[in-house]
Amino acid sequence: MAVDLLLGLQWGDEGKGKIVDVLTKDYDIIARFQGGPNAGHTLEFDGIKHVLRTIPSGIFHDKAMNVIGNGVVIDPVVFVKELEGLDKFKIDYKAKLILSRKAHLILPTHRLLDAASEAAKGKAKIGSTLKGIGPTYMDKTGRNGIRIGDLELDSWKEKYRNLADKHEAMISFYNVDVQYDLDEMEVEFFEAIERLKELTFIDSEEYFHKAIKAGKTILAEGAQGSLLDVDFGTYPFVTSSNTTAAGACTGLGIAPNQVKEVHGIFKAYTTRVGSGPFPTELFDETGAEMAKVGHEFGAVTGRPRRCGWLDLVALKYACQVNGVTQLNMMKGDVLSGFKTLKVCTAYKYKGETISHLPYNIEPENVTPVYTEFPCWKEDLTKMSNPSQFPKELNAYIDFLEKELEIPIKIVSVGPDRKQTINR
Ligand code: GDP
Numbered sequence: 001m002a003v004d005l006l007l008g009l010q011w012g013d014e015g016k017g018k019i020v021d022v023l024t025k026d027y028d029i030i031a032r033f034q035g036g037p038n039a040g041h042t043l044e045f046d047g048i049k050h051v052l053r054t055i056p057s058g059i060f061h062d063k064a065m066n067v068i069g070n071g072v073v074i075d076p077v078v079f080v081k082e083l084e085g086l087d088k089f090k091i092d093y094k095a096k097l098i099l100s101r102k103a104h105l106i107l108p109t110h111r112l113l114d115a116a117s118e119a120a121k122g123k124a125k126i127g128s129t130l131k132g133i134g135p136t137y138m139d140k141t142g143r144n145g146i147r148i149g150d151l152e153l154d155s156w157k158e159k160y161r162n163l164a165d166k167h168e169a170m171i172s173f174y175n176v177d178v179q180y181d182l183d184e185m186e187v188e189f190f191e192a193i194e195r196l197k198e199l200t201f202i203d204s205e206e207y208f209h210k211a212i213k214a215g216k217t218i219l220a221e222g223a224q225g226s227l228l229d230v231d232f233g234t235y236p237f238v239t240s241s242n243t244t245a246a247g248a249c250t251g252l253g254i255a256p257n258q259v260k261e262v263h264g265i266f267k268a269y270t271t272r273v274g275s276g277p278f279p280t281e282l283f284d285e286t287g288a289e290m291a292k293v294g295h296e297f298g299a300v301t302g303r304p305r306r307c308g309w310l311d312l313v314a315l316k317y318a319c320q321v322n323g324v325t326q327l328n329m330m331k332g333d334v335l336s337g338f339k340t341l342k343v344c345t346a347y348k349y350k351g352e353t354i355s356h357l358p359y360n361i362e363p364e365n366v367t368p369v370y371t372e373f374p375c376w377k378e379d380l381t382k383m384s385n386p387s388q389f390p391k392e393l394n395a396y397i398d399f400l401e402k403e404l405e406i407p408i409k410i411v412s413v414g415p416d417r418k419q420t421i422n423r
């Protein structure tokens with residue numbers, strides 16, 4: 001068995017990019033399996049910060065191959081900008097970045113449809129990153145999409161035109177004010193397609209089958225988080241793909257019995273960007289302090305992230321759905337010096353106290369029940385060994401491990417690659 005998964009357990013931005021980069025030295029292949037440029041995965045090393053959108057976070061290592069799987073949706077325009085960002089660092093992406101023929105393309109009109117759909121929703125908007133994710137997955141499941149492999153066929157431009165025309169009719173149906181110049185967008189799009197075609201396209205399920213047979217090690221890198229999963233998240237305030245463990249199987253063509261370790265990653269507190277319920281959200285100075293110290297601004301949109309206490313009800317649910325075998329706790333350093341810490345261990349829900357995630361977690365239905373902890377005062381960012389951890393941090397970790405019944409194997413104490421402590 002050779003496939004491990006790394007999955008965000010909250011509403012995204014847990015620090016997946018950082019940990020994938022840290023773990024890459026132990027793997028032959030790093031693979032993205034869902035989502036697209038709605039993701040923003042941050043890596044920091046040698047004093048430089050990199051934000052990856054569609055490209056797997058193993059790309060800065062010499063050895064590992066990086067695969068974009070069939071479950072991913074690719075915007076050629078964003079993708080090419082990402083490649084240009086790598087050029088500065090002399091990354092040989094033509095040799096170590098390969099794309100599944102079955103991955104779907106985000107067209108310029110998918111982005112416009114996303115904008116029109118959100119505008120039409122008014123106050124009920126999802127808070128989408130507006131990268132065209134929802135409309136592209138709709139065309140995929142509606143069996144209208146254009147895939148990377150289509151670019152090798154002569155007929156693809158005809159298919160493109162038909163679909164783009166249909167999208168334009170749909171945009172006008174929304175009857176909202178979306179300004180655009182499609183001709184201009186298409187120039188950029190077709191140029192980017194030519195750059196994309198310089199990369200290697202593969203039959204990725206065959207590639208993975210052979211890699212597994214040859215004993216190669218594979219790490220599947222999740223995007224978003226479990227609470228944004230289209231089936232298991234806070235629907236409809238979710239993304240349009242399966243961000244959970246099962247999504248790695250369908251998004252790469254890997255059988256469930258090939259999966260071994262499932263790394264679940266969470267922040268020591270909780271954040272969310274975009275709309276939707278968030279039971280432990282803080283609207284006070286403590287929440288503002290988390291946002292300030294944690295630099296909680298979206299890596300893609302720059303929007304402020306909403307902040308709140310750790311929600312164990314939601315975290316347990318995510319661990320169950322994913323079959324998490326080991327945990328990584330991120331950003332404990334942000335909480336240093338807080339007066340007290342709170343962890344939500346149950347919900348008061350329609351007159352009852354419950355410890356599972358119910359169908360509806362709208363604020364009017366849910367009141368969090370908290371357990372309080374004294375917080376550590378020490379600066380964690382310079383620590384390199386668990387023996388240096390303050391007793392309050394150890395107590396927090398012990399409590400979470402006991403509640404979740406899963407070991408916390410990595411504690412991250414800063415954004416840099418080096419600020420990573422194994423337990
Ligand atoms: P991802 O989408 O899961 O890859 O996470 P993002 O990159 O969107 O957001 C995580 C942010 O936290 C980035 O700015 C990281 O550089 C930063 N980060 C990651 N781990 C830590 C940590 O342990 N401490 C601090 N202070 N920042 C961290």
Ligand code: IMO
Nearest residue numbers: 012013038039040127128129223224239273274
């Ligand atoms: P990473 O991989 C945080 C959120 C958006 C919005 C909802 C739907 O960096 O953790 P979409 O663009 O998919 O239609 O948006 O999901 N969202 C994310 N939030 N991190 C992400 O990715 C996200 N990708 C999407 O804010 O609420």
Ligand code: MG
Nearest residue numbers: 013040041299
């Ligand atoms: Mg992110």
